[in-house]
Amino acid sequence: MNFGLIYVFLKNKGIVFFNKFRTKTYLAKMKNKSQILIKRPEGTPEMETWKLVENEVPKLNSGELLIKNHYISLDPAMRGWINSSRSYIDPVELNDVMRAGSVGEVIQVEGQTKFKVGDFLSGWGGVQQYSVSNGEGYFKVDPDKAPLTQYIGTLGMPGMTAYFGILEVGKLKADDVVLVSGAAGAVGSIVGQIAKLKGATVIGIAGGKDKCDYIVQELGFDGAIDYKNESVFKGIKTHCPKGIDVYFDNVGGEILDNAMIFLRRNARIVICGAISQYNNTEVKGPKNYMSLLVNRASMQGMVVFDYAHKYGEAFTDLATWIKEGKVKSKEDVYEGIENFYDTFLRLFNGDKMGKLILKVKENND
Amino acid sequence: MNFGLIYVFLKNKGIVFFNKFRTKTYLAKMKNKSQILIKRPEGTPEMETWKLVENEVPKLNSGELLIKNHYISLDPAMRGWINSSRSYIDPVELNDVMRAGSVGEVIQVEGQTKFKVGDFLSGWGGVQQYSVSNGEGYFKVDPDKAPLTQYIGTLGMPGMTAYFGILEVGKLKADDVVLVSGAAGAVGSIVGQIAKLKGATVIGIAGGKDKCDYIVQELGFDGAIDYKNESVFKGIKTHCPKGIDVYFDNVGGEILDNAMIFLRRNARIVICGAISQYNNTEVKGPKNYMSLLVNRASMQGMVVFDYAHKYGEAFTDLATWIKEGKVKSKEDVYEGIENFYDTFLRLFNGDKMGKLILKVKENND
Numbered sequence: 001m002n003f004g005l006i007y008v009f010l011k012n013k014g015i016v017f018f019n020k021f022r023t024k025t026y027l028a029k030m031k032n033k034s035q036i037l038i039k040r041p042e043g044t045p046e047m048e049t050w051k052l053v054e055n056e057v058p059k060l061n062s063g064e065l066l067i068k069n070h071y072i073s074l075d076p077a078m079r080g081w082i083n084s085s086r087s088y089i090d091p092v093e094l095n096d097v098m099r100a101g102s103v104g105e106v107i108q109v110e111g112q113t114k115f116k117v118g119d120f121l122s123g124w125g126g127v128q129q130y131s132v133s134n135g136e137g138y139f140k141v142d143p144d145k146a147p148l149t150q151y152i153g154t155l156g157m158p159g160m161t162a163y164f165g166i167l168e169v170g171k172l173k174a175d176d177v178v179l180v181s182g183a184a185g186a187v188g189s190i191v192g193q194i195a196k197l198k199g200a201t202v203i204g205i206a207g208g209k210d211k212c213d214y215i216v217q218e219l220g221f222d223g224a225i226d227y228k229n230e231s232v233f234k235g236i237k238t239h240c241p242k243g244i245d246v247y248f249d250n251v252g253g254e255i256l257d258n259a260m261i262f263l264r265r266n267a268r269i270v271i272c273g274a275i276s277q278y279n280n281t282e283v284k285g286p287k288n289y290m291s292l293l294v295n296r297a298s299m300q301g302m303v304v305f306d307y308a309h310k311y312g313e314a315f316t317d318l319a320t321w322i323k324e325g326k327v328k329s330k331e332d333v334y335e336g337i338e339n340f341y342d343t344f345l346r347l348f349n350g351d352k353m354g355k356l357i358l359k360v361k362e363n364n365d
Numbered sequence: 366m367n368f369g370l371i372y373v374f375l376k377n378k379g380i381v382f383f384n385k386f387r388t389k390t391y392l393a394k395m396k397n398k399s400q401i402l403i404k405r406p407e408g409t410p411e412m413e414t415w416k417l418v419e420n421e422v423p424k425l426n427s428g429e430l431l432i433k434n435h436y437i438s439l440d441p442a443m444r445g446w447i448n449s450s451r452s453y454i455d456p457v458e459l460n461d462v463m464r465a466g467s468v469g470e471v472i473q474v475e476g477q478t479k480f481k482v483g484d485f486l487s488g489w490g491g492v493q494q495y496s497v498s499n500g501e502g503y504f505k506v507d508p509d510k511a512p513l514t515q516y517i518g519t520l521g522m523p524g525m526t527a528y529f530g531i532l533e534v535g536k537l538k539a540d541d542v543v544l545v546s547g548a549a550g551a552v553g554s555i556v557g558q559i560a561k562l563k564g565a566t567v568i569g570i571a572g573g574k575d576k577c578d579y580i581v582q583e584l585g586f587d588g589a590i591d592y593k594n595e596s597v598f599k600g601i602k603t604h605c606p607k608g609i610d611v612y613f614d615n616v617g618g619e620i621l622d623n624a625m626i627f628l629r630r631n632a633r634i635v636i637c638g639a640i641s642q643y644n645n646t647e648v649k650g651p652k653n654y655m656s657l658l659v660n661r662a663s664m665q666g667m668v669v670f671d672y673a674h675k676y677g678e679a680f681t682d683l684a685t686w687i688k689e690g691k692v693k694s695k696e697d698v699y700e701g702i703e704n705f706y707d708t709f710l711r712l713f714n715g716d717k718m719g720k721l722i723l724k725v726k727e728n729n730d
Contacts, residue, residue, distance in 0.1 A: 087659045088658070088659045088660075088661075252655075257650070271654070271655070271657050271658045272658070273658070274655055274658075277655070282652065283652045283653070283654075283655065284650065284652065285622070285649065285650030285651040285652035285653070285654055286650040286651070286654060287647065287648045287649065287650035288648070288650070289636070289648075289650055289651060289654075289664070290617075290636070290639055290642070290648065290666070291666075292636050292664060292665065292666035293453070293636045293637070293638070293639075293666030293667065293668065294452045294453045294666065294668070295453075295666065296453075296665075296666055296667060296668055296671060297665070297666055298663050298664065298665040298666070299654070299657060299663065299664045299665075300657065300661075300662070300663035300664075301655070301656075301657035301658030301659065301660065301661055301662055301663070302658065302661060303658065303659070303661055306661060
């Protein structure tokens with residue numbers, strides 16, 4: 001008997017009812033597949049970094065929720081979380097479920113809880129089918145207002161990062177020339193579109209013709225540089241003849257160094273990520289950093305969590321822009337907890353378009 | 366007959382009188398020793414980078430001044446000015462007199478001029494005994510208010526750089542922990558003292574016991590790290606157990622990388638210079654720059670000229686602090702235009718204490 005399907009049926013009919021007894025029977029038979037961190041990688045993570053395990057879903061304590069994860073967010077930042085050192089957030093502990101953003105549905109509660117059964121929530125569900133939580137760090141989302149996947153994309157952390165990164169850290173002005181790397185990615189694509197709709201000239205750097213065509217033809221960027229097939233230096237020189245006012249960096253390495261050559265007076269570099277360096281044991285520092293002095297420019301790091309008190313404002317703006325067709329996004333969805341590793345690697349080899357998502361299989365068997 | 370000595374005699378008696386005829390006669394016999402840039406160096410400049418020449422002082426045109434340089438300022442920035450590429454200022458052209466800050470005295474004028482004979486001026490006199498100028502870029506200084514050398518030191522560009530660098534770019538707050546490299550130098554020593562008198566905790570990095578003793582015992586720094594004889598990493602760890610709020614960087618390289626490890630949340634790095642890298646053909650970029658992201662920190666470059674409209678304010682403050690004994694400085698003075706090259710090298714090998722100055726010999730023969 002498939003309790004999952006029965007649950008879905010009941011929920012669709014609006015008849016969701018669990019009594020305590022029923023719930024526990026239900027749970028006793030439920031299995032939870034998860035990806036456990038078992039090794040700290042050096043360089044590019046090997047498959048043995050994580051282990052797929054299947055355990056019974058634990059019994060809920062009072063105040064806890066059981067959340068069925070629908071979509072799991074795969075983000076470059078995850079590479080940093082599995083290093084041993086504390087970064088802006090504690091590392092994932094060995095033998096813990098791999099940390100990940102997620103969106104899912106409350107399917108059971110115990111006692112007094114922050115959310116109720118049937119609520120859709122976004123939060124830190126981890127790379128697993130089911131999450132147990134007291135609700136902290138979760139917030140309710142409305143699947144009627146936007147597809148669930150957008151709550152871990154343009155209306156989630158990547159969107160918030162883009163919004164506060166370009167507007168607050170980048171101090172965007174209408175006549176700025178903006179260069180963004182990782183321009184077809186979840187953050188970069190939104191950065192560019194926000195900058196465009198604020199009046200800036202926007203050039204994106206992306207890998208391959210498809211991505212470059214996408215950001216220009218579908219997202220309305222003013223130009224694209226294909227770092228896999230052309231010189232980034234020449235590309236910037238051609239597309240930004242007067243130089244760059246804001247460089248929004250998701251990649252680091254050679255591209256950051258090239259961008260630095262073209263900084264204009266008082267330019268701002270937003271350090272959002274450095275995906276080209278995450279798997280290096282020795283990071284390549286930007287050798288052209290003295291361009292900051294020559295051009296009185298600044299380079300500033302950001303972590304999106306600092307803007308949590310203003311997520312509402314960003315959410316409203318982004319939702320409006322999406323509705324108006326001014327901000328578009330693409331999602332690249334792969335399926336199955338067991339396929340986490342292969343999907344994760346796509347973050348680093350560039351083999352994905354837009355927001356990378358792992359879908360939890362509908363039928364959890 | 367020594368016209369120079371006659372001039373000095375007349376001036377000392379307050380009898381300075383030149384008629385046109387007299388001046389020209391006088392000038393016709395005056396020689397000007399200067400250092401000419403004849404080669405663009407790669408790496409550390411060789412002696413053949415400049416050539417000592419002696420020419421007749423040219424006749425003045427209407428509106429021009431003849432300035433007898435007393436002191437010539439030697440600054441790390443000079444290394445940048447002799448590269449072929451434009452930085453924040455045009456490069457010194459080949460066969461031009463080497464650019465340098467200076468302080469000197471007007472000994473002759475022609476027609477209507479901005480300054481008069483006997484005025485002491487600070488400006489860009491270059492590495493030479495006499496400069497001819499229409500007065501642009503020069504400003505009058507008062508030898509009774511401060512020793513002439515201070516107008517190219519604490520009351521000149523190095524002092525202005527320190528003042529605006531730590532207060533405006535560094536956004537100094539009273540409870541900050543400030544780390545400064547090149548701490549016994551013309552800029553670093555003033556940075557540290559300003560930070561101290563504003564209430565901050567100040568640790569300096571300098572090379573050798575003498576410099577470290579000097580900044581702690583004479584300048585009142587809270588601690589010193591001798592980069593030549595101890596681990597900078599361990600030194601910062603010991604002296605800044607809570608990390609750094611402001612790192613004022615004059616040196617770049619390994620020291621910058623070590624400082625980055627200890628940034629606190631919202632820390633500011635002021636990029637004032639990178640003397641460890643100026644003679645490198647390939648600059649070492651800061652490999653720990655992702656600390657900017659983790660700590661939401663910023664790294665900003667500065668060029669003192671941008672603050673020219675506020676030099677008056679800085680001058681008043683610095684002059685007051687000097688008078689009150691709150692800001693002290695040391696000068697390291699060498700003599701003779703012909704000794705420019707050897708003296709210049711002291712900027713890079715650390716073999717100087719405080720502000721490096723080349724004195725023009727009293728007797729110009």
